[in-house]
Amino acid sequence: MPAPLRLGLAGLGTVGIGVVRIVQRHADLIAARAGRQVQITAVSARDRSKSRDADLSAFAWESDPVALARRDDVDLFIEVMGGADGPAKHATEAAIAAGKDVVSANKALLAHHGQALAEAAEAKGHVIRFEAAVAGGIPAIKALTEGLAGNRIRRVIGVLNGTCNYILTRMESAGLPYDAVFEEARALGYLEADPTLDVGGIDAAHKLSLLAAIAFGTRVSFDTVEIDGIGKISVEDIRRAADLGFRIKLLGVAQVTGRGLEQRMTPCLVPADSPLGQLQGGTNMVVLEGDAAGQIVLRGAGAGEGPTASAVMADVIDIARGSRLSTFGQPAHSLAPPIPAAAATPAPHYLRMTLLDRPGALAKIATALGDAGISIDRMRQYGHLGAHAPVLIVTHKAAPQDIAHAISRFAATGVLVGEPVAIRIEEV
Secondary structure: OOOOEEEEEEOOOHHHHHHHHHHHHOHHHHHHHHOOOEEEEEEEOOOOOOOOOOOOOOOEEEOOHHHHHHOOOOOEEEEOOOOOOOHHHHHHHHHHHOOOEEEEOOHHHHHHHHHHHHHHHHHOOOOEEOHHHOOOOOOHHHHHHHHOOOOOEEEEEEEOOHHHHHHHHHHHHHOOOHHHHHHHHHHOOOOOOOOHHHHOOHHHHHHHHHHHHHHHOEOOOHHHOEEOOOOOOOHHHHHHHHHOOEEEEEEEEEEEEOOEEEEEEEEEEEEOOOOOOOOOOOEEEEEEEEOOOEEEEEEEEOOOHHHHHHHHHHHHHHHHHOOOOOOOOOOHHHOEOOOEOOOOOOEOEEEEEEEEOOOOHHHHHHHHHHHOOOOEEEEEEOOOEOOEEEEEEEEOOEOHHHHHHHHHHHHHHOOEEEEEEEEEEOOO
């Protein structure tokens, strides 16, 4: 049997301890599947005295992850510290410079620095694998780089943040407002230290940009992702969407059109009976559409000790077997600079507004839509509030810029009360 693969593990939080437990619990199984022993030789974390409910006594300890990355008894560096810069970036660069392969769970690091890191690693004949950085235990990276390698990918769609999905499904099931469920999620420990990474859509956008790079053979382009979080979603919109047969999801969509690469992470309505519409709680889903394979739906736990550590170990075992896949599915130097394109693909839209309850009010709104080239599919009035009339409209397919133009004309009608709500309906 070949020599053992020796791991240096930087980060002993939830995921790092999960990796320790899998390596210790399944040592014989891993050796049988990898064709060699896999063992942790050294670890690094900020606080050595912290109780971690795991036996770390057999491992050498480094307080500096850069020193860990440079150790002679480490063949493969695992980075599960997190953070786009600082120790995670410095230690990963040190590992590459020292001739190590790297496995990372750090979507922020790769979304911001993935191109440079991949080029540096591949120039030395080494690899960076990051299955755990996207959708936890779901093998989305492997599906794109291996299972669908013979396909031209048409579209990537995903619910990529379990916290947001939990909040939205909890608002629907309990009839609670956003603020109440946000605080509930905080109390349950579901939110990042900076909650805007979750509810602001940033965490999920990091993941989408990585999937898009693999799917379309482009350099990672996080800065061009259109991002809008869930903070403006009201329980009223969730109820009205349900009445119309839809659910609201924070949905990532990436596709290449004649104008360039569209990437957006925004709230959308999806059919309630679709796989995405049926997704509940903290679960993630990735939908991949290939020209040969058609639509592939992957569903599973998007975070947590077990699922994320499982994804880390999948990459470790691949490397132990001798797999040398390029970081983004093809050599990093061959990735094309993306041509960013604002979302312009036509889609139906959900519009909710309140009008003055007077003759001709609705006709003025319909005229504004018609002048923008938008036709109405469905329209509903409900629950008159004194002199005000709440109205729902579902349009036929319309370009986002036409929807924006129509909304800008609503104010001139003199019948609009407050700000209208417009949410794209994604066909899945």
